[in-house]
Amino acid sequence: MKPADSTVPLRDDVQDDRTQFIRDALHNAIVERRLAPGAKLVETEVGELFDVSRTVVRASLQMLAFEGLVRIERNRGAFVAYPSPDEARQIFESRRVIESEIAKCAAQRITDTDIAMFKAHLQEEDRLLAERGPNARRAAIKASGDYHLMLASVAGNLILERFMRELIARSSLVIALYGQSGASSCARSEHADILDALVAQDGKKAADTIRHHIDHIEEDLDYKVASNAPLRDALRI
Amino acid sequence: MKPADSTVPLRDDVQDDRTQFIRDALHNAIVERRLAPGAKLVETEVGELFDVSRTVVRASLQMLAFEGLVRIERNRGAFVAYPSPDEARQIFESRRVIESEIAKCAAQRITDTDIAMFKAHLQEEDRLLAERGPNARRAAIKASGDYHLMLASVAGNLILERFMRELIARSSLVIALYGQSGASSCARSEHADILDALVAQDGKKAADTIRHHIDHIEEDLDYKVASNAPLRDALRI
DNA sequence: CAAGATGAAATTGTATGCAATCCATAATTC
DNA sequence: GAATTATGGATTGCATACAATTTCATCTTG
Missing domain, CATH: 1.20.120.530 (GntR ligand-binding domain-like)
Structure with missing residues (x-):
């Protein structure tokens, strides 16, 4: 929406940040109910899907966990949240x-x-x-x-x-x-x-x-x- | 250094999660003003301090970034937030x-x-x-x-x-x-x-x-x- | 001397390897 | 046959290696 950038870089949202991209993709999938509550999100699967390593996927999943859309259980993995x-x-x-x-x-x-x-x-x-x-x-x-x-x-x-x-x-x-x-x-x-x-x-x-x-x-x-x-x-x- | 803080009830189950531990330590340091706004948080430094790898430190810093206590700038690192x-x-x-x-x-x-x-x-x-x-x-x-x-x-x-x-x-x-x-x-x-x-x-x-x-x-x-x-x-x- | 160019050191971003843990199925015991 | 215990594969937690980027001191150059 703001292509003309002045000399003062206000907010560099121009991030080729793949973490954010994957977070957004998963977020949309959950909100639009293409991913059901309780569904397991396997790190390697997601990684292959987006062609990134587990490191990046992990960061995305942690973001979603903070927002309450994903629940991470230690040694068990990440699941789409299942609110009580x-x-x-x-x-x-x-x-x-x-x-x-x-x-x-x-x-x-x-x-x-x-x-x-x-x-x-x-x-x-x-x-x-x-x-x-x-x-x-x-x-x-x-x-x-x-x-x-x-x-x-x-x-x-x-x-x-x-x-x-x-x-x-x-x-x-x-x-x-x-x-x-x-x-x-x-x-x-x-x-x-x-x-x-x-x-x-x-x-x-x-x-x-x-x-x-x-x-x-x-x-x-x-x-x-x-x-x-x-x-x-x-x-x- | 760690008086039993009964006042703040934790919502998560007690996990030996070092990520959470480091997050808490940094959180307290910021809130108690031992870390000034704007201070740089270098991953390796923090890691050596707690004897963990950068992987764990990174996760902690990302948590704090979500809470608005830390600002992460791509390729530049993490800083204690400096609210406008x-x-x-x-x-x-x-x-x-x-x-x-x-x-x-x-x-x-x-x-x-x-x-x-x-x-x-x-x-x-x-x-x-x-x-x-x-x-x-x-x-x-x-x-x-x-x-x-x-x-x-x-x-x-x-x-x-x-x-x-x-x-x-x-x-x-x-x-x-x-x-x-x-x-x-x-x-x-x-x-x-x-x-x-x-x-x-x-x-x-x-x-x-x-x-x-x-x-x-x-x-x-x-x-x-x-x-x-x-x-x-x-x-x- | 100011302003810019240059390169080495420091730091971050990401991929990958290994150990620990979990899960499902097969094997064993009673 | 039911319950319990091995066993192998899958998956996660974490450390580490390497590439990309930034930072900072030094060296030009006008």
């Missing part, structure tokens, strides 16, 4: 805390450019929801998370934004495990409600709306039933 | 958000055992403040942070607790850089005020009190003046 119901509740509780504050800040700071971006994003979400098929569904999941990340970005606090990034990613895991319906439809209209409050610069209302939105997401979960496959992984400990 | 005024403001803003919510939860969940622990801790803080000398001062700094971590622990949300751990550690760096007085004395009475609100199970008051407490800490900072040494490090970028 308790963890899940704490994730959503944390989101309510942080995201309602983010909404307040965003209501104060939102610009016309931001609003245009949000509107375009909402249309994209609509389009993906109308489409059928697993790929469209994955894209819809990702877009829904991205909406929340855009909010965090507008609020302008990089630290809270990073916390949110982590929470959104982990939420995706939780929904994959405990989600019941494809309740994204209700979520969609709520995203629009949030934007309305932001446009009206009504911080209080934006915060309330987003809190309710998170409540609704959580209401669609059934913590008693871990949805699909890896029961053996769940019971392993 | 902007970062500092965001750190305290994030603390206000998360910690006031933590206070609310803690007010609901606090037990008599907790209260006793808090009282003992306050006495310890008093004792350290009365003492003189750099070691007592370091211990006082650490104890002050530990008080906030105890709060987070009582609140019972492991995720917010981890966020707080990071924010407290980074606050210590900020105060080392921009702090003016040894204003811990005012902080001490405020810690007692917070406890009073908790004992009264008045969540609202606890939240307000802690917000003011954080305001006061921040008021003692002067973001214009980066206090002591490593100017050359500050200007390096």
